[in-house]
Amino acid sequence: MQSKRAQSRGDETRESLISAATEVFARDGFHAASTRAIAETAGCNQALIAYHFGGKEGLYLAVFESMTNRVAANMQPVVDDMEARIADLDHDSAADRAAALALLESMIGSLIGVFLDLSTPAMVKLIMREQQDPTEAFDIFYGSVYSRTLGLLGRLVALAGGSEESPESRIQALTLFGQILIFFIGRATASRVMGWKQVGKKELEMVRQQVLLNLQAQYKKGEPV
């Protein structure tokens, strides 16, 4: 029995296929990616895709499961922590509103950080593409990470603004998220406009600073405290 080994031969194959598929699907898109190219990148046989994952589509879904697990593992501690801290904040208290704003600011950093550090560029590309043309694969990611993150963002926005959660606060959360997202989704556009060779750590730090300034301006203006 090999079942006691941490990594059986099959597990290794599955992993290398998922890793290769992540790169190739991200580079070429689902339809343009060929199982041949994936197998070659993984250094194994093309027929093994059907054996291990049932087919091309199964492999695609497996890529998203694997990705979701990784991102969730890195994101959940942050989200858990935030949710715990939010629990007893009150939007009627000025001090609590300030606390919520501080959490919001750190959330911005975490979001950029997750996109930047924990995921390879390939993963970002896959998620962005699914975001635009969602398939079954997006549900895996959305259900496990995205909805919770955006929900939290919405609650923070409401708290920081001194209001109950509402359609307005959710729109607000999305516009906030959009300020970051455009630098990932529109990487090519952003690079051209900014004259950047890449959208890397240094560049995203500038973005973060700007988004924080925007945020502070919004909540420190003359709303009757």
Add this chain to the structure above:
Amino acid sequence: MQSKRAQSRGDETRESLISAATEVFARDGFHAASTRAIAETAGCNQALIAYHFGGKEGLYLAVFESMTNRVAANMQPVVDDMEARIADLDHDSAADRAAALALLESMIGSLIGVFLDLSTPAMVKLIMREQQDPTEAFDIFYGSVYSRTLGLLGRLVALAGGSEESPESRIQALTLFGQILIFFIGRATASRVMGWKQVGKKELEMVRQQVLLNLQAQYKKGEPV
């Protein structure tokens, strides 16, 4: 000679192919779209694609040329007008800064309006996809419409903020654009978060209001006037 007729037979065929291709490429993506499906939608023969456009790729580029012409025709008057008004604004004058802010606000409306009214959902989808994975087709659109629009946005931001154009003002312009873009790129996400069935006129009006509020907060805060 038919050359005096406004619409020769061939012109009609080209147009119906472009129109059909716009829909099918938007729905399925370049690779998944088949020339057979496009020809069927256009109600003409598959071989005509090669005859008129040289092939599938040529048709794809033709779609972007046609689209660019339409959008440019609707956007250029607005941009021309804005650029004329900007010409003699000065970022050292408080009145001029207020004027720039007003232009910025109307620009937001125009951007949403162009995306919403002038283009079909299919066109928006095509542009968003190219924005993410740019090919030669994006250059057509970027060079003619996008760069000028974003450039204008950057200048307005700088003027309204009382500063010269700078990397910061360009980032600022992109974060502003991102607040709108997320509702088009992430249509699916936005719908889920907001509980919207679609992202239509009514929904985008709410978005516009929120973006304007964000904008006003930014420029009416305590920056030493």
Add this chain to the structure above:
DNA sequence: GTCTATAGTCGGATAGAC
């Protein structure tokens, strides 16, 4: 579990009649 070989399908391009 992994391999080779191939079946079966589909899509883009082209030749040639009209």
Add this chain to the structure above:
DNA sequence: GTCTATCCGACTATAGAC
């Protein structure tokens, strides 16, 4: 300019040996 018919390449999935 438009059509039918067809070629040819590329792809996914599968059968079967090891």
